[in-house]
Amino acid sequence: MRxxxxxxxxxxxxxxxxxxxYYIYxxxxxxxxxxxxxxxSLEERLMHVAEAQRTLGTKIPWLCDTMENDVKHGLGDAPNSEFILDAEGRVLVKRSWSNPDELRADLEKLVGKVDRPTSIASLNLPTKKPNPEASTIASGVLPKLELPEQMRPLVVETVQAGGEPFxxxxxxxxxxxxxxxxxxxxxxxxHLxxxxxxxWNNLAAPLKFEIQTSSSATLARSAGEAPKVNVEADSDPREFLLEVTLMDRSKPLELxxxxxxxxxxxxWCxxxxxxxxIKWQADQDGGSVRRGNRPRGTAQNNRRPEMGNGPGRNERRRPDQRPGMNDPPGTANRPIAGRVVSIDAEAQTITVRxxxxxxxxxNAASARLMDADGTLDLEQLKENDRVMLGVTNDKDADGRVVLRRLMRR
Amino acid sequence: MRRIRCRLWGCGLWVGVWLSGAVAGLGLAQEPRTSESPRNAVDSAFQRKAPDVGERVPNLTAFRADGSKVQLFELGGKPTVLVFGCLT
Structure with missing residues (x-):
């Protein structure tokens, strides 16, 4: 929430x-x-609300939507919409994307101007880093799978057995x-x-899954095991890509x-x-994953990897087949040079000339930031720093290109 | 004269048919783009689905941060700003 x-x-x-x-989570x-x-579960969504309060330092109270997303569906189904209601709950203003400048102007019309508007700096919001453990556990130890384009999230339900959380x-x-x-x-x-x-405890057996064979689908393989990892512990997601032929989409897969x-x-361990x-039904509330920093399948490069392994990692490419050699500057594989104009650490964006x-x-939310001494935080960048950018082919909801990496020179 | 015009029109039609066939054959024809950007799709769905200005919001159930249930109608009595959001 920028x-x-x-x-x-x-x-x-x-x-x-x-x-x-009110914010509505x-x-x-x-x-x-x-x-x-x-x-x-609702308990877990309420944990998200607490985490949002912690990381964003919000004073505005949060309301939490139901697990069926009734409020989101009932109020227009947009991820960051805003409404002004009158005292009887009638809509005075509705906006598909929250816009604080317009909201302030609307409220000024409704209840009058404020003599001295509060500045963001004076708020001193006590924001905390999201997911602080992430920096203490190894990550990036497993290669990411190359994924086909335009994957659709499916509805996944948990089957409760015993009292352990998921x-x-x-x-x-x-x-x-x-x-x-x-x-x-x-x-x-x-995902953990x-x-x-x-x-993950990598001293024990790797994660494995089994899909109950049913008449709903034929799978190339109905079981899988994650690759062995050489570090004792890590937090990387365990990924699998399976070939499936659907027989009866009304029957879910049980995994x-x-x-x-x-x-x-x-x-404990x-x-x-x-x-x-897993239901054979697109999840309208599944959101979209920003996958800026992973290989993408294309029409020309649509190889089918083995389950649990990245494709073609042992293949050698000719020099002219290396990523980026034939790409124009600024596309996914060819870095571009520039100077930092401004940084918005809250919004995780950076403007570069x-x-x-x-x-x-x-959009620098998922970018890897580095300089000669190692990794950087966005806040460590300064105006006029010379940078080399690696960008993805993705754009965020506001049309900004998603940055893959930034190297300060 | 009218006959000549008709013949010319017919000829043009055939040239057009031939050209479009050739373009399609060469793979130059593109399928019409019907997909709108994700942001525009959200906008148009929102305009369609959200209650209109002047309409009362439905009395939906939500939860306060402490887990207690609340109906949207219970929030009334004052002008209210609602903003949707999440951790990501």
Whole structure:
């Protein structure tokens, strides 16, 4: 939520004039950003609300949508919409994307101007880093799978057995052809939920899953095991890509996963077995994952990897086939040079004046920032720093190109 | 004269048919783009689905941060700003 500081300032100004404010916590717009994954219960969604309060330092109270997303569906189904209601609950203003400047102007018309509007700087919002454990556990130890384009999230349900929380969350996505024609690839990814502060135990057997064979689908393989990892603990997601032929899309797949999870602070390490049900139905509330920094499948390069392994990693490419050699500058594989104009750490964006002259605002939420001494935080960048940018082919909801990496020179 | 015009029109039609066939054959024809950008899709769905200005919002159930249930109608009594959001 990029607008939180501006909204908090508006709240500070208009709450004394009798306006009440609420954030409504809804399904994740971009799962996996900062490691956060979709909750599977109301208790977990309320944990997300607490995490949002902690990381964003919000004073405006939060309301939490139901797990069926009734409020989101009932109020227009947009991820960051805003409404002004009168005292009887009638809509005075509705906006599909929150816009603090317009909201302030609307409220000024409604209840009058504020003498001295609150500045964002004066709020001193006590924001905390999201997912702080992420920096203490190894990550990036497993290569990411090359994925087909335009994967659609599927509805996944948990099957409760025993009282253990779902430390690991399954996200299932289908190639469009799988839902359309009944034949295609199914992507399964198991994420550790950062809210439980656990990590994989790589001294034990790797995560494995089994899909109960049924008449709903034929799978090239109905079981899989994650690759062995050489470090004792890590937090990388465990990914699989399966070829599927659908027989009866009304019947869900039932998948059982086994893994060892460890919680360092609580001092336990235990085997967990849990079951999920995957429906052959696109999840309208599944959000879109920002996959800026992973290989993408294309029409020309649509190789089908083996389950649990990246494709073609041992293949040698001719020099002219190396990524980026034939790409124009600024595309995914050819870095571009520029100078930093401004940084918005809250919004995770950076504006850069490119060598050719234009200023471009990038989404840096998932970018890897580095200089000669190692990794950087966005806040460490300064105006006029010379940078080399690696960008993805993706754009965020506001049309900004998603940055893959930034190297300060 | 009218006959000549008709013949010319017919000729043009055939040239057009031939050209479009050739373009399609060469793979130059593109399928019409029907997909709108994700942001525009959200906008148009929102305009269609959200309650209109002047309409009362439905009395939906939500939860306060402490887990207690609340109906949207219970929030009334004051002008109210609602903003949707999440951790990501």
């Amino acid at each position: 607008n939180v500081p501006s909204l908090e300032a508006i709240h500070q100004d208009f709450a004394p004039k009798g306006v009440q404010f 809804k399904s994740l717009a971009h799962p996996e950003t900062n490691g956060y994954v979709a909750p599977v 430390y690991v969350k399954l996200r299932a996505e289908a190639e469009p052809a799988l839902l359309r024609d009944g034949e295609g690839r199914l992507y399964l990814v198991f 939920d950062p809210l439980y502060h656990v990590h 059982t996963v086994q893994y060892f999870a460890c919680h360092d602070e609580e001092g 235990k085997p967990i077995t849990q079951t999920y049900r 490119l060598a050719g002259g234009p200023e471009v605002e990038y």
